[in-house]
Amino acid sequence: MLARELAEPYPVVDLDTDAFAAARLLADQRLPGLIVNGDNGRPWTILPGSQVLRFVVPGYVQDDPALARVYDERHADQLFRPLATRSVRELLPRKPPELATLKGEDTAIEVAALMARLRSPLVAVLEGGEFLGAITVSRLLSMLLPEAP
Amino acid sequence: MLARELAEPYPVVDLDTDAFAAARLLADQRLPGLIVNGDNGRPWTILPGSQVLRFVVPGYVQDDPALARVYDERHADQLFRPLATRSVRELLPRKPPELATLKGEDTAIEVAALMARLRSPLVAVLEGGEFLGAITVSRLLSMLLPEAP
Numbered sequence: 567m568l569a570r571e572l573a574e575p576y577p578v579v580d581l582d583t584d585a586f587a588a589a590r591l592l593a594d595q596r597l598p599g600l601i602v603n604g605d606n607g608r609p610w611t612i613l614p615g616s617q618v619l620r621f622v623v624p625g626y627v628q629d630d631p632a633l634a635r636v637y638d639e640r641h642a643d644q645l646f647r648p649l650a651t652r653s654v655r656e657l658l659p660r661k662p663p664e665l666a667t668l669k670g671e672d673t674a675i676e677v678a679a680l681m682a683r684l685r686s687p688l689v690a691v692l693e694g695g696e697f698l699g700a701i702t703v704s705r706l707l708s709m710l711l712p713e714a715p
Numbered sequence: 716m717l718a719r720e721l722a723e724p725y726p727v728v729d730l731d732t733d734a735f736a737a738a739r740l741l742a743d744q745r746l747p748g749l750i751v752n753g754d755n756g757r758p759w760t761i762l763p764g765s766q767v768l769r770f771v772v773p774g775y776v777q778d779d780p781a782l783a784r785v786y787d788e789r790h791a792d793q794l795f796r797p798l799a800t801r802s803v804r805e806l807l808p809r810k811p812p813e814l815a816t817l818k819g820e821d822t823a824i825e826v827a828a829l830m831a832r833l834r835s836p837l838v839a840v841l842e843g844g845e846f847l848g849a850i851t852v853s854r855l856l857s858m859l860l861p862e863a864p
Contacts, residue, residue: 650864715799
């Protein structure tokens with residue numbers, strides 16, 4: 567089985583995508599992260615949902631659980647307001663982790679080896695530089711694992 | 716909103732759970748990882764799907780993409796055979812990462828602060844030491860994020 571047969575549709579955003587729209591996509595599609603295209607228009611990194619939280623939750627609240635406890639929940643709506651005027655580029659950590667990528671012609675074992683080596687739950691599949699889709703570790707297991715040992 | 720209202724069912728396995736059954740659970744439920752109870756019967760760590768791959772894919776194949784390419788796909792079935800005689804305990808990395816846990820009475824902001832600080836996509840919610848469920852970052856965003864900014 568080849569990577570191109572394993573690849574499934576996966577949401578991709580650009581560095582200039584509105585940060586609020588990206589957060590809504592994470593929420594609506596119940597995803598742990600989004601694939602982000604680099605400036606060259608090709609998949610480049612992942613925006614994890616936890617990074618959105620790092621951006622909006624004040625640092626002093628992150629560092630002190632006691633302050634988090636007294637943080638007024640009525641402010642929760644306002645917590646996300648800054649996202650409306652920011653881009654995905656501004657949400658990303660300073661050194662975004664490199665996204666694991668493979669070619670459509672790579673084999674399932676190559677996918678497994680890459681995920682194992684990088685401890686990655688997700689790889690992007692490119693063909694001729696174009697994004698074909700993503701492979702999650704559970705998708706790979708569901709295709710490779712026999713029904714019974 | 717409190718953690719106990721945010722918590723959703725999530726598969727939990729024990730250290731003595733059959734490793735093959737754990738891998739099938741990851742595949743069938745399309746999950747990136749499972750929650751693993753420690754020897755005290757309480758949620759303790761995560762078994763990521765990529766760790767299952769690290770266990771079964773030979774090290775020389777993980778290290779050399781060229782060897783992965785020539786690895787015979789007909790052996791893929793046999794790749795997972797060792798899981799049948801192993802337990803989850805044997806699959807885990809030597810120093811398993813600590814699972815982020817919260818109490819049922821903790822607030823949504825405390826959940827957000829913990830996920831942000833630990834860069835964690837998942838937290839377990841305990842009440843009186845019992846596992847209530849898990850909260851994913853996308854679940855939290857879907858409950859906290861307003862429809863429009």
